[in-house]
Amino acid sequence: MKALVYHGPGQRGWDTVDDPTIIDQTDIVVKIDTSTICGSDLHILKGDVPETTPGTVLGHEAVGTVQEIGSNVSTVAVGDRVLLSCISSCGRCRFCKEARYGQCLGGGGWIFGHLINGLQAEYARVPFADNSVYKIPEELSDEQVLFLADILPTAYEVGVLNGKVTPGDVVAIVGAGPIGLAAILTASLYTPGRIVAIDLADGRLESARHFGADVTINNGSEDALAEIMELTDGLGVDVALEAVGVPDTFELAADLIRPGGRVANIGVHGHSATLHLEKLWTRDVTITTGLVDTRTIPQLMKLVASGRLDPTVFATHHVSLQDTMSAYDTFADAANTGALKIVLQGGESDRKPDVLVGAASAS
Numbered sequence: 010m011k012a013l014v015y016h017g018p019g020q021r022g023w024d025t026v027d028d029p030t031i032i033d034q035t036d037i038v039v040k041i042d043t044s045t046i047c048g049s050d051l052h053i054l055k056g057d058v059p060e061t062t063p064g065t066v067l068g069h070e071a072v073g074t075v076q077e078i079g080s081n082v083s084t085v086a087v088g089d090r091v092l093l094s095c096i097s098s099c100g101r102c103r104f105c106k107e108a109r110y111g112q113c114l115g116g117g118g119w120i121f122g123h124l125i126n127g128l129q130a131e132y133a134r135v136p137f138a139d140n141s142v143y144k145i146p147e148e149l150s151d152e153q154v155l156f157l158a159d160i161l162p163t164a165y166e167v168g169v170l171n172g173k174v175t176p177g178d179v180v181a182i183v184g185a186g187p188i189g190l191a192a193i194l195t196a197s198l199y200t201p202g203r204i205v206a207i208d209l210a211d212g213r214l215e216s217a218r219h220f221g222a223d224v225t226i227n228n229g230s231e232d233a234l235a236e237i238m239e240l241t242d243g244l245g246v247d248v249a250l251e252a253v254g255v256p257d258t259f260e261l262a263a264d265l266i267r268p269g270g271r272v273a274n275i276g277v278h279g280h281s282a283t284l285h286l287e288k289l290w291t292r293d294v295t296i297t298t299g300l301v302d303t304r305t306i307p308q309l310m311k312l313v314a315s316g317r318l319d320p321t322v323f324a325t326h327h328v329s330l331q332d333t334m335s336a337y338d339t340f341a342d343a344a345n346t347g348a349l350k351i352v353l354q355g356g357e358s359d360r361k362p363d364v365l366v367g368a369a370s371a372s
Contacts (some may be wrong), residue, residue, distance in 0.1 A: 012130030018056030020176035029134035034081040037138040039073035043151040069095040069121035069127030070158035095159040100140040113302035136211025156320040163301040164191035172273035184252035185213040259328040323350040
């Protein structure tokens with residue numbers, strides 16, 4: 010099969026690799042119908058995620074059709090259309106029992122495109138299928154659920170829920186890329202008093218207004234801290250969500266917060282940032298970090314099905330899975346291309362599904 014393969018910092022290829030097979034009897038093999046590229050993939054390519062080794066297939070967000078199932082899989086069947094979560098769950102360890110699936114001790118967590126081969130491929134092996142995939146209602150399209158694999162639950166859980174957004178809050182979102190926009194969309198579910206989006210790109214700030222931001226600030230031409238203080242009568246915001254993953258944006262988020270406020274870091278950080286305790290230690294500020302658990306996927310899918318949430322607004326580009334290499338160039342140059350999320354659409358395949366449970370040999 011063909012797949013997008015990481016070959017080391019700054020290097021990737023659209024390569025022919027071995028077809029996946031069932032290794033453990035809790036696995037399934039899925040034909041990838043639709044997938045997408047994430048900012049985390051760009052972090053891997055920059056060398057920010059050293060755990061990912063050369064030769065790994067990238068990608069951790071996809072919708073697919075079940076082709077083969079292990080003998081211990083009971084919740085899906087061959088032919089089912091499923092959403093593949095970016096987080097896998099063994100279902101048995103302490104953290105999985107606490108619904109902290111991102112911290113799984115049993116071989117799960119963030120493994121797709123990170124520690125094992127991922128989902129920007131024609132086919133994929135999916136471990137712990139009973140706990141880690143979600144059957145898709147017939148009435149929902151691939152595109153309606155694709156972004157529930159990562160960016161929406163990430164923004165919602167690590168940002169909105171960790172930041173404890175409540176009605177009437179002034180919420181600052183530092184970074185108006187896909188995660189920041191997802192934070193705007195899901196924060197809006199809690200009727201904050203005002204949502205302020207901060208970014209350096211006017212195009213992304215325009216998207217932020219489209220997604221529901223009340224105020225936008227270009228921190229390249231404006232002083233975001235001064236603007237926020239004027240907006241909040243000198244207090245600072247109730248909640249600041251960091252959605253970029255670089256030192257400057259984290260430190261800005263901490264500067265924006267009022268006494269007693271909450272800073273929720275969502276961004277993937279590859280370098281150290283300074284925690285200015287000399288300014289924060291007297292201010293009763295709460296700072297949270299986290300890796301998404303995707304425990305809210307069923308809740309978010311219900312909101313999509315009821316028409317309360319429309320994730321399709323993220324899809325700015327649609328290309329064939331075969332064009333993944335050029336799609337990476339488009340996504341990495343989002344400031345000029347306007348790319349938010351690129352939908353990679355798989356083609357028809359002549360591979361026939363194996364209808365025998367556990368038919369693939371272990372290796």
